[in-house]
Amino acid sequence: MSALFLTRDELIELTGVKTGQGGKPREVLQSQWLRSVGIPYWVNARGAPIVARVAIEGSKHGAAIAAAPAWSPRVISGGAQ
Secondary structure (H helix, E strand, O other): OOOOEOOHHHHHHHHOOOOOEOOEOHHHHHHHHHHHHOOOOEEOOOOOEEOEHHHHHOOOOHHHHHHOOOOOOHHHHOOOO
């Protein structure tokens, strides 16, 4: 795969699920675990969960966006025009 998504081995390491268990395939167990910890993912046509690398590593721009003050118009904030 590309560097945009976690590889199959990385997904196995992240979830701790290498094989199916209890009649459920590995992909279903991995999806359940990802959902339980709140990691966003997609399911591809084969039924395998696909996780964007940025969901795990974070975004370099995320901190700058979060730290930026919220904009509000002067009319509402009472500032001079």
